Amino acid sequence: MPEQSGPAGRVVLVGAHGHGRWHLQNLRRLAAAGDAHLVGICDPRPPDDELRALAGDVPVAASLDELLAATRPDVTIICTPIHTHTDLALTAARAGSAVLLEKPPTPTLAEFDRLVEGLEATGTACQIGFQSLGSAAIGRGPTLVEEGAIGTVRGVGGACAWVRDASYYDRASWAGRRSVDGVPVVDGALTNPFAHAVATALALTGATGAGALTSVEVELYRANPIEADDTSCLRVRTSDGLVVTIAATLAAEHPRDPVLVVHGSTGRITLSYKTGEVRLKGDAVEETTTHPGTDLLEDLLAHLRDRTRPLLVPPSATRSFMEVVEAVRCAPDPAEIPAGDRRAEGQGATAHQVVPGIDALVDRAAEELRLFSELGAPWARPPAVRQPAAVGVRP
Numbered sequence: 001m002p003e004q005s006g007p008a009g010r011v012v013l014v015g016a017h018g019h020g021r022w023h024l025q026n027l028r029r030l031a032a033a034g035d036a037h038l039v040g041i042c043d044p045r046p047p048d049d050e051l052r053a054l055a056g057d058v059p060v061a062a063s064l065d066e067l068l069a070a071t072r073p074d075v076t077i078i079c080t081p082i083h084t085h086t087d088l089a090l091t092a093a094r095a096g097s098a099v100l101l102e103k104p105p106t107p108t109l110a111e112f113d114r115l116v117e118g119l120e121a122t123g124t125a126c127q128i129g130f131q132s133l134g135s136a137a138i139g140r141g142p143t144l145v146e147e148g149a150i151g152t153v154r155g156v157g158g159a160c161a162w163v164r165d166a167s168y169y170d171r172a173s174w175a176g177r178r179s180v181d182g183v184p185v186v187d188g189a190l191t192n193p194f195a196h197a198v199a200t201a202l203a204l205t206g207a208t209g210a211g212a213l214t215s216v217e218v219e220l221y222r223a224n225p226i227e228a229d230d231t232s233c234l235r236v237r238t239s240d241g242l243v244v245t246i247a248a249t250l251a252a253e254h255p256r257d258p259v260l261v262v263h264g265s266t267g268r269i270t271l272s273y274k275t276g277e278v279r280l281k282g283d284a285v286e287e288t289t290t291h292p293g294t295d296l297l298e299d300l301l302a303h304l305r306d307r308t309r310p311l312l313v314p315p316s317a318t319r320s321f322m323e324v325v326e327a328v329r330c331a332p333d334p335a336e337i338p339a340g341d342r343r344a345e346g347q348g349a350t351a352h353q354v355v356p357g358i359d360a361l362v363d364r365a366a367e368e369l370r371l372f373s374e375l376g377a378p379w380a381r382p383p384a385v386r387q388p389a390a391v392g393v394r395p
Contacts, residue, residue, distance in 0.1 A: 008031070008035060008036055008037040009035065009036045009075055009301040009304065010039045010071065010072065010073045010075070011036050011037065011039065011073055011074065011075045011076075011077060011297070012038075012039060012041070012068065012071055012073040012077070012092075012097070013038065013041050013042070013055075013077045013079065014041075014043070014064060014076060014079060014080055014088055014092075015042075015043060015077075015078065015079035016041050016045075016047050016051050016055065016060075016079075017045060017051070018079070018171065018172070019079050020043075020079045021051060021054070023077050023079055023297075024038070024051060024054035024055055026295065026297065027054075027297075028054060030295075030297065030298065035298060036075075036297065038055060038056065038058055039058060039059075039071040040059045040060070040061065040067045040070070040071040040073070041055055041060045041067075042060075042061055042063070042064045043060060043062070044062045046060060047060060064076075064088060064091050064092070065091060065095075068091070068097060072095075072096070072097075073092075073097050074097065074301070075097060075099070075100055075297065075300060075301065075304070076088075076089075076092035076097040076098070076100070077099075077100045077102075078099060078100070078101045079102045080102075081172065081174045081185070082106070082107050082174070082185055082186065082192070083107050083174065083180065083184065085101055085105060085106055085107075085111075086112075086115045086118075089101050089115060089118075089119075089126065090114075090115065090119075093119055093122040093124035093126070094122055096122075096124075097124070098124060098125040098126065098300060098303075099119075099124060099125070099127070100127045100129060100296060100297055101126055101127070101129060102129040103128060103129045103130050103192075103195050103196070103199070104186070104191050104192060104195050104321070104322075104325055105128050105315065106322065106325075107183075107184040107186045107325065107329065108184050108326060108329060109322050109325070111184075112315070112318075112319075112322045115315065116315050119315065125303055125304065125311065126311075126314065126315055127296050127297075127299065127311050127313055127314065128313045128314070128315060128317070128318050129296060129313075130195070130199045130313050130318065130321075131196070131293065131295075132196040132199070132274070133199060133200065133203055133312060133317065134293045134294040134295065134296050134299065134312050134313070135273065135276045135291055135292070135293040136276070136291035136292055136293070136294075137271055137273065137276045137291040138200065138204065140278045140291055141204050141262055141269050141271055141278060142204065142206070144269055144280055145262065145264070149264075149267060149282045150262065150263075150265070150266055150267035150268055150269060150280070151264045151282075151283075152264060153242060153265075154242070154263050154264070154265065155243035155245065155262075155263050155369045156204055156205055156242070156244045156245075156261065156262050156263070157245050157247075157261045157365065157366030157367060158194075158198070158201050158244075158246035158247065158248070158258060158259070158260045158261075158366055159247060159261075159362045159363050159365070159366035159367075160189075160194045160197050160246065160247065160248035160249070160258035160362065161248075161249050161252035161253075161254070161256055161258070161358070161362050162193065162194075162249070162252055162255045162258075163250060163252050163255045163354075164193070164224075164230065164250040164352065165346060165349065165352040166348070166349050166350070166352065167349040167350070168250075169224060169226055170349070174187060175187060175226075176224065176227060176228050176230070177226070177227045177228060178227045178329070178333065179227075184329055186325055186329045188220065188228035188229040188230070188232060188328055189228075189229050189230050189231065189232045189248045189249065189250050190218070190229065190232050190246065190248055190324065190328055191325050193250060194248040194258065195321070196258075196273060196274075197246055197248065198246055198324055199318060199321045200260060200273045201246060202236075202320050203317070204260065204262060204271070205238055205240070205242050207236070207238040207239070207240065207242070208316075208318065208320050208321070209316060209319050210319050210320075211239060212239055212319075213236050213238055213239070213323055213324075214237045214238065214239055215236065216234070216235075216236050216323060216327040216385070216386045217234065217235045217236070217327075217371065217384070217385045217386075218233070218234050218324075218327050218331050218383055218384050219233050219234075219371050219372050219373060219380060219381065219382075219384075220232050220328065220331055220333070220334035220384075221334050221335050221337050221380070222334040222335070222336055222337065223249075223251040223337045223342045223353035223354075223355050224251070224353050227333070227334075228334065229328070229334040230249065230251055230334075230353075231248070231249040231251055231337065231355060231358060232247075232248050232249075232334075233245065233247040233365055233371045233383075234247075234248075234324060234327075234328075235369070235370075235371055236320075236324065243369050245365055245366060245371070246366075247361070247362040247363075247365035247366055247372070248362065249355065249358045249359075249362055251337075251342065251353045251354055251355045251358060252354070252355075252358060252359055252362075253355075253356065257272055257275065258272075258273070258274070259366075261367070263369070264282075266282060266283045267280065267281050267282030267283060268280075268281050269281075275290065276291040276292065276293055277290050277291075278291060296312060296313060299311060299312045326386070327384070327386045330384070330386065331384035335379065337355055338379055341379050342354065342355045343356065361375060371383055
């Protein structure tokens with residue numbers, strides 16, 4: 001693949017609506033700094049006035065092949081439904097464009113392997129859009145552990161509590177679905193809204209590559225009238241003997257930013273990955289530091305200018321995350337939380353479900369590294385468990 005052409009990277013955006021709006025805003029920022037230049041948009045829907053104002057006078061096409069041939073971008077940003085990621089990314093790669101691929105990279109482990117094989121065959125650089133992994137806070141946690149600040153680490157817990165209303169699930173035909181027309185989508189709480197929590201927790205333990213996980217347990221539930229999970233918990237065991245437990249809900253009583261806690265024998269490290277704040281509470285010291293993040297498109301463009309500079313989030317850094325996605329995909333369909341254990345709030349587009357007591361349950365799971373069923377939730381059931389040898393095999 002040729003080196004990046006010109007001082008400002010030429011960029012095509014695939015998918016301007018939804019989260020694509022954030023990418024257009026980011027591209028405006030990078031254009032003002034002279035680092036990037038949007039040269040085209042691929043989207044079957046024409047941009048509205050607001051999106052057109054952000055994009056400027058660039059061509060908009062429904063065909064990615066035609067747009068790539070006309071614009072010859074250095075980078076193609078893929079911000080489309082999950083089940084379309086692989087084919088679009090490989091189309092860009094075959095055209096000689098590097099790829100910034102939104103998370104989750106693919107809906108299945110087999111698709112992930114096909115993606116990686118295709119990228120390697122073309123020699124294409126690809127960055128996966130886990131923006132939290134661009135934060136310097138990711139390195140601060142392991143550094144404190146190595147310095148002995150919290151003693152012996154026993155695991156990482158994640159507490160994630162948000163609210164998503166009817167408009168969230170009505171925004172697209174694939175939202176809240178496990179599959180569409182027989183094609184896996186896996187748009188659940190753990191794999192999409194809180195994918196950053198899962199990937200960041202795995203990164204904190206260094207368990208990101210192939211063979212890093214020895215088991216994956218998942219419990220999937222739904223309070224909303226959807227296919228996928230909106231209230232879930234996950235526990236993985238790493239090859240280093242650590243435990244990672246993530247508890248998540250989109251039916252919270254009081255929404256708040258997610259946190260990850262590294263539990264040690266003499267203290268703890270709490271990471272707020274959305275803000276980059278790291279709080280240490282040890283025997284001898286307490287401190288709070290805030291760490292900057294690196295924009296992943298900027299990092300990819302820097303990599304194209306200097307190939308000796310490694311990417312922050314190459315596909316290889318998300319392999320174990322994809323094993324979690326596969327475990328969620330292959331688990332039994334989410335169990336409905338009974339009507340007596342949830343309540344409806346709001347009306348119309350703002351209507352949403354709330355599960356009383358879920359906030360405290362999420363916190364307990366992250367603190368004790370236990371699953372909902374082990375904490376006595378009346379609507380919980382034993383987890384689905386997958387071993388590495390079973391990953392990729394649909395039961």
